[in-house]
């Protein structure tokens with residue numbers, strides 16, 4: 001089955017992207033109004049003594065990458081590990097996923113150094129690397145401003161994901177092995193990462209505010225602690241949050257050229273596969289699976305699931321096999337034997353074609 005999509009051309013610059021994490025797992029799950037105790041935190045982090053670093057948040061990315069989806073969490077999934085406690089229980093959960101983009105708007109770097117034996121770090125089972133404790137916190141507020149879901153303290157691997165201000169250095173300095181955030185750089189935690197969500201299974205439909213705080217306890221010295229909160233209005237029960245095919249709002253391209261975006265995807269169709277077998281879905285001639293024109297990206301879900309989000313996708317891909325054409329693989333065909341395949345312009349608004357093919361068995365590279 002093939003399908004072609006053509007869209008009006010808009011000039012957009014694709015931005016390089018690096019998230020602080022290992023590859024997203026294909027599982028994901030919920031969280032039961034549980035409060036995670038981040039444990040004792042040592043003070044005196046090795047930051048620049050002049051305090052001229054300044055954390056802030058850009059909620060634009062949270063808005064674009066926002067989704068509500070149903071995800072399954074096995075009893076032994078890392079999300080249920082005591083060190084993570086991202087979900088309240090195993091099984092099927094409803095999760096609110098969002099990306100978080102924190103920025104250093106100050107003149108000085110935040111430099112935390114390598115994890116080593118530093119008690120401010122904890123090892124994340126889900127991400128497979130060390131996180132700085134209590135870097136951010138998330139919570140959900142009801143219409144009257146009351147807290148309905150207490151945010152976990154979210155630990156981060158603090159890294160330079162991408163330059164944010166015009167003054168930002170061109171070279172990336174910090175990584176998970178030497179954590180920090182350069183002046184003018186942003187750290188992006190993408191919505192499809194393990195635990196990058198709130199478990200809203202027990203939350204009634206209605207109007208809410210999602211609030212994100214960076215450096216909520218002031219553990220890291222900074223110039224201005226008054227710009228550390230970001231919030232967005234959310235309607236739980238809004239069907240648009242459960243499908244990636246509605247139109248994107250008019251926002252800066254930097255928010256849209258991402259595989260985690262939850263808008264302006266095209267539904268290509270449902271495809272058969274053999275349950276339990278390694279399967280790939282792509283539109284990449286150089287990968288030998290389908291063909292594409294322009295710069296396409298692909299997302300594959302179990303057709304039996306009611307929604308398809310970056311978090312519950314079986315696989316997704318942007319560029320692979322040395323071309324701009326995508327191939328998602330390394331996942332098992334679900335019990336339903338049906339894949340729901342979505343495609344989108346990787347450079348938002350540009351024309352593209354994605355002629356999808358399905359391939360059973362392992363695919364290399």
Ligand SMILES: [Zn+2]
Nearest residue numbers: 020021127157
């Ligand atoms: Zn991480």
